[in-house]
Amino acid sequence: MPETSVECGTASVVAARQLTRYYGRRLGVDAVDLDISEGEIFGFLGPNGSGKTTTIRLLLGFLRPTSGRASILGWDCWRQSAALKREVGYLPGDLRLYPWMTARGALRIAGAIRGIDLTAAGRDLSDRFELEMDLRVRTMSRGTRQKLGLVLAMAHKPRLLILDEPTNGLDPLMQDTLATCLRELASAGHTILFSSHTLSEVELLCDRIAVVRSGRIVANEPLETLRNRARRTVKLLFTNEHAAARTDVPHFLTRVSCAGRTWACELDGPSQPLVRWAAQQPLEDLEIGPPDLESLFRKFYRSPEGGA
């Protein structure tokens, strides 16, 4: 039976409290708090070596936490690791499969271990990922091995799918197929933890994002909130150079450059104050770019305090 040892929100599929892991004297992750709700696609973003994989290994019970606790569906991640994996599918970041395996053989073995017949579901997924069922791992390309890893992770329709950098080695078409599969799973109520160091793929899929840097979570917010926090580029075209030179820069804008009657600026926060302000200015044109999440995340990655 699940222990419900970690106090968490009522619908939390994953809950971690002050989860810490040291490798000897080297810090792996420090005081990680996480709550992932059912049906959520949760992005876990961070640069290489930031602690994403360590957190995942703690959640799967591969590593014993130095302190803190974590649970999945109420099962304690360390003490009840075997039981919780019935409900979990996992794709390792550095996937290495048994060289003698074929997709068919792997599904037979995984099915025997899980006590369910995975043949039909595995065949469907293999068709979607255009994976040959009888090709041996030792003869597979990197991308094909990644497809087999995805099939094995998803074939039993887990309640929680943990994917560590799943698009490694996949071509753009297969990345689209994966995104479609993940959206279908999420809409059916399955929860997905999607770890990556690439913002674009996380931005495309995830409802909420946690950013991890140097073993610490420096942001954990819905994507929409992060978008609102991200700067936007703004281009203002004044009616004449004199008007451009005479106008004061409002507090919510940062002027990057001024060339003739054109200002290039960055906008902090929502766009309504800008629109209100612009209506009263001698402007000929106004361009507001999309939120620049990339630069926001670069700040998260670099800033020692993680503030942006």
Added chain:
Amino acid sequence: MRGLLLKTLHEVWLPTVLVGIALMIVKAVLTHILPQVLEGASQLLEQLPLVKTLVNALLGTEVGDQITARTMQAVLWVHPVVLALIWGHEISFCTRLPAGEIDRGTVDILLSWPVSRRLVYVSESIVWLLSGMFLIGMGLLGHRLTAPTMPDDMRPDLGSATLVMLNLFCVYLAVGGIAFLVSACSDRRGRAVAVVFALLLASFLLTFLAQFWDPAKHIAFLSIMEHYQPAKILGSGRLPWADVLVLLVVGAVTWLCGCEIVARRSICTR
């Protein structure tokens, strides 16, 4: 459990069958050439005392000036090629989990399946035990195949041979238990293999030194080889229960320690 057994069997059946066949052939050949070797053996031992010490160490008992046909039968079970085949296969097998799985990076997939680490360890151990029975059985088969070519007074009886096999299987259990324990503490298979090999070598050297160096005699009981007594079994027709018990205890304790370490330690690919 069935899935895990399937996976392990899939990986080990071919090398096990090959080593089994090799063992059968070696035992058949050794049994066949035994009478010819016996003719010149006494003279050789007199000329080369070091060889006599080596044979004493291998047999675990003092060989008289006149080597007997019965003693020579014991050589069949302690021949270095026979031991090398059995131990080589065993060390390679028992260091598969977790050291081998970590080394080749497959442990993440193995541990992502809903099975406890103890169950993985037990399923691996079941196949190890079956492999041991198969290998030693193949050795006996080879021995029995060519035994009819021996002179009547040298032909071994099945009962004594079976007791020697039992003693050898106890050695197999002890060596395997140690190998499982070393593997449980290691992340690198090569290192685990080297440590177990060094322990076996040290064990043999200790038995060897104990033949002529008094200080070594006092600690010779620490050697696994000291508890393998084919010559005594063939001489008396009885199992050396004390030695068998020591081997079983060593095997059981080290295997259990290995199991607990695997269950409690952090395991993932490097």
